[in-house]
Amino acid sequence: MEIFVPGSHGPPGPQNPWHLWHLYQTSPNGDWSDWEDLSEHRPLGPSLRGNPRHPAVGSAADGRLEVFINGDEGHLWHLYQTLPNGDWSNWEDLSVHRPLGPSVTGNAGGAVGSAADGRLEIFVPASGDGVWHLWHLYQTSPNGDWSDWEDLNVHRPLGIRPDGRPAVGSAADGRLEIFVPATGDGRVYHLWHLYQTSPNGDWSDWEDLNVHRPLGVDINCFPGVGSAADGRLEVFVIAEEEGHVWHLYQTSPNGDWTNWEDLSVHRPLGVRVAGEAAVGRAGSRAITAAPDH
Numbered sequence: 001m002e003i004f005v006p007g008s009h010g011p012p013g014p015q016n017p018w019h020l021w022h023l024y025q026t027s028p029n030g031d032w033s034d035w036e037d038l039s040e041h042r043p044l045g046p047s048l049r050g051n052p053r054h055p056a057v058g059s060a061a062d063g064r065l066e067v068f069i070n071g072d073e074g075h076l077w078h079l080y081q082t083l084p085n086g087d088w089s090n091w092e093d094l095s096v097h098r099p100l101g102p103s104v105t106g107n108a109g110g111a112v113g114s115a116a117d118g119r120l121e122i123f124v125p126a127s128g129d130g131v132w133h134l135w136h137l138y139q140t141s142p143n144g145d146w147s148d149w150e151d152l153n154v155h156r157p158l159g160i161r162p163d164g165r166p167a168v169g170s171a172a173d174g175r176l177e178i179f180v181p182a183t184g185d186g187r188v189y190h191l192w193h194l195y196q197t198s199p200n201g202d203w204s205d206w207e208d209l210n211v212h213r214p215l216g217v218d219i220n221c222f223p224g225v226g227s228a229a230d231g232r233l234e235v236f237v238i239a240e241e242e243g244h245v246w247h248l249y250q251t252s253p254n255g256d257w258t259n260w261e262d263l264s265v266h267r268p269l270g271v272r273v274a275g276e277a278a279v280g281r282a283g284s285r286a287i288t289a290a291p292d293h
Contacts, residue, residue: 021037056111056112076124110166123136134152169225169235172232175198175254177193181223190208244262245262245277
């Protein structure tokens with residue numbers, strides 16, 4: 001396992017820019033390395049933008065890790081292993097090599113998923129004409145080069161403003177599914193859903209999961225998505241107004257969705273949670289965790 005986290009040598013500012021730090025197991029299931037400053041060993045150039053809380057990490061088809069994080073001027077930066085389990089490349093500015101145009105939001109960050117054929121696909125919220133859109137960049141072949149940026153709000157009109165980091169999951173048949181919080185009905189946040197209609201294929205229209213499956217509370221956090229042992233996707237969000245963790249899941253692999261379930265009621269938590277849900281898989285079951293507040 002390998003961990004990536006933004007940090008600074010002091011209060012963030014011109015004298016203490018954000019760097020990306022790295023910690024890894026020295027052997028499978030083993031102990032941990034010392035921390036490594038990836039911005040120092042592989043100079044990034046710009047400081048990481050704003051409060052860059054959310055680096056995104058994906059695995060290429062050949063097993064190499066690839067890291068994506070926001071930098072100065074709203075650009076998306078890319079760092080990758082040069083071979084599986086190997087050393088790191090220099091930083092690459094994906095907004096320059098593949099001009100994005102609008103500015104990537106600093107606080108939200110992007111999300112990475114793997115298509116059915118192993119190609120990495122990136123999704124980031126970015127501003128354009130004063131409106132936040134969800135942008136898409138993908139490898140044109142497994143382990144290969146990158147496409148141009150695609151505005152998923154233009155090709156699949158969302159009609160409202162996505163606000164926050166998307167989450168990406170892989171359905172049982174390999175189709176990518178995207179979940180993003182967005183404002184609707186004034187200042188109320190809904191969870192919106194976009195998915196490939198076939199493995200490696202085109203995209204559906206946007207679906208408001210709060211309308212089709214009424215949640216009843218305001219979502220204002222970034223969602224977490226994981227796959228159960230049978231391939232069903234499970235989604236977790238935090239409703240900060242009440243500090244509860246809510247759960248939505250497919251009733252069958254590749255299938256429809258349940259109603260929302262309040263996990264803080266069915267499994268009393270005893271504390272108020274806030275922030276972002278994270279999902280991982282044990283040997284044969286899905287698990288979720290969230291910071292207490």
